[in-house]
Amino acid sequence: MRRIILSTESGADLPRDLAETYDVQVVPMHIIMDGEDYLDGELPVQDIYDYYERTKKIPSTTSTNAHEYEEFFTNIREKFPDCIIVHIGYTSKASSSFQNAVIAAEEFEDMYLIDALNVTGGLAAIVLYAANVLEEEPDIEPEQLVEKIEAVVPKSRLSFIPGSLEFLKAGGRVSNMASLIGTLLKIKPCIELKDGKLMSTKKYRGKMSGATEKLFHDYLKEFNIDRKQLYFIYSIGLDEKIKQRMEEVAKENGFENVRWIQAGGMISTHSGPGGFGVAGLEQ
CATH class of the missing domain: 3.30.1180.10 (Hypothetical Protein Tm841; Chain: A;domain 3)
Structure with a gap:
């Protein structure tokens, strides 16, 4: 049975320990301050607040681009050879990140993409639901898993x-x-x-x-x-x-x-x- 690997964006705010426990792969989104591009998840949040205190400006944020997704999905396949990837993405109504994932996925086989229509804890809840299903049903067919995830998205x-x-x-x-x-x-x-x-x-x-x-x-x-x-x-x-x-x-x-x-x-x-x-x- 081929292994199913879950992935999502940093905008899910998925706790690091849970990502490691379930092998959920997380791709960073971006934060821009003073023209410098920082990876979300690597930049301390306090730095954002300090920046605002100094400048009275907030940073801008940008989505993960298609090229980054290509590298991200490629790295997953190298780390977990012959895996099936199920990507649960940040809402497409607030970011172009999901659409960029769709573009990148055209270069890959055996990949499923789900628009979670949610962010932060709402997105994390869906990802962790999927992780628990996989833990309880390790031999589940990917189509069945995707069906279950899509059913829980509006919930x-x-x-x-x-x-x-x-x-x-x-x-x-x-x-x-x-x-x-x-x-x-x-x-x-x-x-x-x-x-x-x-x-x-x-x-x-x-x-x-x-x-x-x-x-x-x-x-x-x-x-x-x-x-x-x-x-x-x-x-x-x-x-x-x-x-x-x-x-x-x-x-x-x-x-x-x-x-x-x-x-x-x-x-x-x-x-x-x-x-x-x-x-x-x-x-």
């Missing part, structure tokens, strides 16, 4: 609160006036994935500690999330007391396992420090 639900309106303003995502009003009223926008697109939905007023609980309450009210596994996402700077409280709330709501995922460079560039999110799969 992956992600909601998050950016940590900084200043980052949104610096990136041109809200007007100066909207940012000022938001700061004065302590309004925190909720960002959700809708059909693969990042959309601002609800707004929460008050401190981050209260906003995170409100977000989680609304999330559970809207989605029937599988209680076996939950993912919390955070960007550097989130108060440890908030993290402790959210773990308590998750347990109070019957979640068996909670895994924290640190937002990498791609997401942190847009959300700023101190952000919080939640991801899981609907039953």
